[in-house]
Amino acid sequence: MITSKRPRVLAPQNEDFPRWYQDVLEKAELADNGPVRGTMVIRPYAYGLWERMQSEVDARIKAAGAENVYLPLFIPQSYLEREAEHVEGFSPELAVVTHAGGKDLAEPVVVRPTSETVFGELMAKWVQSHRDLPMLLNQWANVVRWEMRPRTFLRTTEFLWQEGHTAHATQEDATAYALRIHLDVYRDFLQNVLAIPVLVGVKTKLERFAGAINTMTCEAMMGDGKALQMATSHELGQNFATAFDITYTDTTGRDQLCWTTSWGSSTRMLGGLIMSHGDDNGLQIPPRAAHIQAVVIAVKDDERTINAASDLFDALRVAGVRVRLDARTTQGFGRRATEWELKGVPLRIEVGPRDLESGQVTVARRDIGEKSAMPLDEVASSIPNLLESIHAEMISNARARLEERTMDAATMPEALEASKTGFARIPWKILGEDGERALNERAVTVRCLQTPDGTVPGPPDSFDELVAIVGRSY
């Protein structure tokens, strides 16, 4: 491994995980703090990852039949007052524009904390007849929630996200659609692109989204054993439709209230990607999420090396690999290799004069930190398969960690003990709401409730048969 002899640039994870996270944000050139407290600058390498994530999530949302819209950044204050529960949740987090166009505004406008209320107003207008249903909408946008304890990607005053809002004629249809989004969009993306195994389940009443009758969540375990909520999907029953008067005329000509859902995921997933797979040498980007899956590094500045590297770069591009050429031979090879390792590029293909003489190159895998020789003429055909097997190994390793660090607990003290290093599984019957509150006092929360075989339960009247996953969380 090339990493053994160099001075370390990141705090070791097991000594100080939060410090490691801050270090990797800076050294891998992922993000800077914005000039206004709590805001962030997403640098090219991290934004390239976000673009990949966005395009993969978006393709799944479109496959589920939803269409994208764009709603305004500014919301009249009166809109937020429409749904009392809603405004109560957000009001301390709001940013308010009071001055614009050179004068004070008669009615201040709020910078959207979500576009929920605007979706509500518009759906009330756009949904008229049963023919308009289901109405399946989504938006990619920035939102603002003034953040007292910001942490880049995880909790920032401004973040990027998608929020879906749908209206349905029946509860069955709404329930089925929310579940479809949750499993076919979020879980599928998280596991099959980000290589992050997630626990799917529902939130307890305490943790449920305000106004929802059911909140589903995808919970992932980070490298330090803490949980990160990666995406949530809500069934809003008829609460939201009632607040915004979203009704339709049914086939018999009668007015009916709609059933609605909402669901979202955000740049927080970038934090999850970093903390799931990163190690003491930096990021590890899973191949399907990587906008740079392989980098061809010309080791030395001689013509034959540069040409061979350039040919290999072309061949890999033709083979469908997202590849970069690093021909910055005025900089030392070691320094460049370390940079790509820090950035977690899955494969480094090192092209040097000595290897070329024997008709081969060196392929370095970021995930297991090993190098091997590969015949030059096999590279373009082998790399796509190698990338796929790296994906499989990464999720398998992440799953092994999740399983290793999830304990079955039969009592509260056992659950608390387990949550020091990971998750505990404890029957809800044993925990109950009192137990949940007692955990919360110790900064441990119920991440989700699952059926005993780990699936998403339907919206139940009682949680008695369910198992609670508890842990510390971001």
Place this chain on the structure above:
Amino acid sequence: MITSKRPRVLAPQNEDFPRWYQDVLEKAELADNGPVRGTMVIRPYAYGLWERMQSEVDARIKAAGAENVYLPLFIPQSYLEREAEHVEGFSPELAVVTHAGGKDLAEPVVVRPTSETVFGELMAKWVQSHRDLPMLLNQWANVVRWEMRPRTFLRTTEFLWQEGHTAHATQEDATAYALRIHLDVYRDFLQNVLAIPVLVGVKTKLERFAGAINTMTCEAMMGDGKALQMATSHELGQNFATAFDITYTDTTGRDQLCWTTSWGSSTRMLGGLIMSHGDDNGLQIPPRAAHIQAVVIAVKDDERTINAASDLFDALRVAGVRVRLDARTTQGFGRRATEWELKGVPLRIEVGPRDLESGQVTVARRDIGEKSAMPLDEVASSIPNLLESIHAEMISNARARLEERTMDAATMPEALEASKTGFARIPWKILGEDGERALNERAVTVRCLQTPDGTVPGPPDSFDELVAIVGRSY
């Protein structure tokens, strides 16, 4: 033509073009007004167009080597004061957040009218050595400029755009890069995707971007003969680098000021697309820009028709056509056909029982309003070529209109007369700055200055050899 007998839904263009524009926004379900004055809701059909435009522009920006970043929405007021010329241009348009997180802010923050100043601060930090140059950055984001006379897509308080900012070691490199973006990104996209012929040239000193030493523009002619500025690219010389202290250490170890550029395009292009190609029956979307290039309409609700339409839909999708299936047979065929015509879908493929009996379907072209029969088994192989020839005809027609409505003028009165119906070409030597000001008093502006053969001139000391394109504009 199916349109001859039905009541008209749009004001005719030649009676009231602005009314036609408002009508088509509403009837083709493109946009709604937002709840805060001057803001807009981009509905699914228009947002689908924007996604296509964004992906085509973005691919060209990436091909030119620039990388995307995301910078914060909020900017401290002090940042804007750094570049005096800059803040003067924007201050009456700014929206200011004075209250956030439940209390009044010590320093109010501005909602970005552009991210220019933040790019300046960051580039000063990120550019250190000649090795960091050129630094080629771009951002897709929403921006806010409080708008007194809003018009959807053309002038809105909030709009979506991309802004590129680059830093270079030499003026030659900055000049060449700005020109490359202008021609290979903007002109290429506008002509080869949107099928809108554009005049490329430079702005006069009066029209030049504040702080720029040269502003290049792409000017298009709308259906009413007025001009729309579709995209601009600026050479900022060392002005911007001086204001933000963007310097690099050259190969001899000396500090040098950078040369910078900036360039942008926005949702305004949606307005240009609508007003370039639309007619009295609605939109006309050029095939390469269309997210729905063809719609397969099942005319009647019988099994054979539905199956044939569905098979055709699959075959077209496999052939790489962006296609929709319209099997809403509970609604009348005529109403559905009119809807797709209004939305400007380039091809409607009508599948009905009578046609099927003779093994064919009816293909309706939106651009020329003609229908023809096509053997069922030729559709999938013929449509891609047909779409390409529609693109070619659309740009050729738009070019013919541009040429027809651009007059050579030798005097001011001739130029004014020509600008009632289109553009005038007048030598700058005849016009000059006094003439330009006189035109401006009549609401006519110099759209750009070109070389006599219609190309972009370099940044000249004198415009004496150039030709001015003048016209009314949006």
